[in-house]
């Protein structure tokens with residue numbers, strides 16, 4: 001066991017309670033496949049009894065993420081949606097959720113198609129507008145649900161202000177911290193009650209594992225969420241726990257590299273005449289630049305940008321060579337995605353357009369390639385866009 005409290009975040013990624021196995025010194029957390037554990041005393045069972053309830057490999061990941069988020073307890077789930085859905089199980093029939101309007105598509109589906117049916121209502125708001133949030137709060141509001149920066153428009157919500165508002169109204173604040181991770185933003189320190197992650201993204205970082213995490217800082221809430229994790233049972237398998245633990249070791253360097261590349265690419269696109277708008281909170285022209293700087297270490301590795309029309313977008317996607325064109329984000333390889341048909345396909349078209357997620361918007365998750373190569377690739381794809389497409393292909 002080592003004292004890691006005094007270490008900086010980067011060091012803690014490696015030198016934490018699970019630095020080595022105390023039984024044999026192994027420097028990688030052992031994968032414990034056992035589902036059940038021998039009990040030597042009929043009256044007193046050991047710490048572990050059945051792996052859905054607690055498993056040593058999963059526990060290591062849960063410890064590590066709790067420490068990195070400055071929380072009390074972490075929970076690992078079979079996907080980001082499993083983590084988010086299990087957290088929503090804290091609610092009961094008759095409760096109400098105030099939720100950010102450009103929320104992740106899967107969360108949108110959960111709230112509108114599942115919670116609705118269970119008698120848990122919701123109001124979508126622009127979470128960056130505190131007056132709107134306050135107006136949406138009802139006597140039965142139990143959760144203020146934040147995603148910041150939001151997906152795919154990278155709007156920034158003031159976590160501290162929302163948490164204060166939630167506390168005044170006896171509600172919890174849930175923050176989906178997938179886009180920034182604790183390397184760049186720590187919502188619990190800003191007043192949030194639960195931090196949620198799709199660990200499929202930056203935490204794992206290699207596009208090879210689907211996983212979710214939740215972290216809480218309050219003991220009573222930890223007990224309730226732990227009981228729900230065990231009851232609902234959507235726990236993360238041990239092989240996948242190990243993959244997430246391995247990914248986390250390089251989190252700081254990956255995010256440093258990818259964020260600095262994203263900022264370079266955002267600046268490039270922002271000046272290009274064919275790009276109508278770039279959404280990236282690291283640009284000084286972004287309306288929430290100052291807030292982002294205040295509550296997070298950087299603007300992260302994801303940005304989105306908009307063309308004049310869909311034909312221009314189609315030509316760009318066809319001609320760009322380096323990024324994989326796919327759903328998902330937060331990987332070593334740069335991922336270009338089309339929110340209208342990918343992450344936000346579950347959203348009805350008029351809702352999607354009303355939220356500003358147009359058919360000419362692309363999202364870019366910057367990986368570990370040299371940013372100059374990416375910029376050159378984008379420049380050559382933009383060069384191929386013809387005047388016909390610029391006029392809307394008519």
Ligand SMILES: *Cc1c(COP(=O)(O)O)cnc(C)c1O
Nearest residue numbers: 079080081104176178198200211
């Ligand atoms: C991907 C994602 C999710 C869902 O996570 P899964 O691991 O795919 O279930 C939730 N929130 C955000 C912001 C995401 O990007």
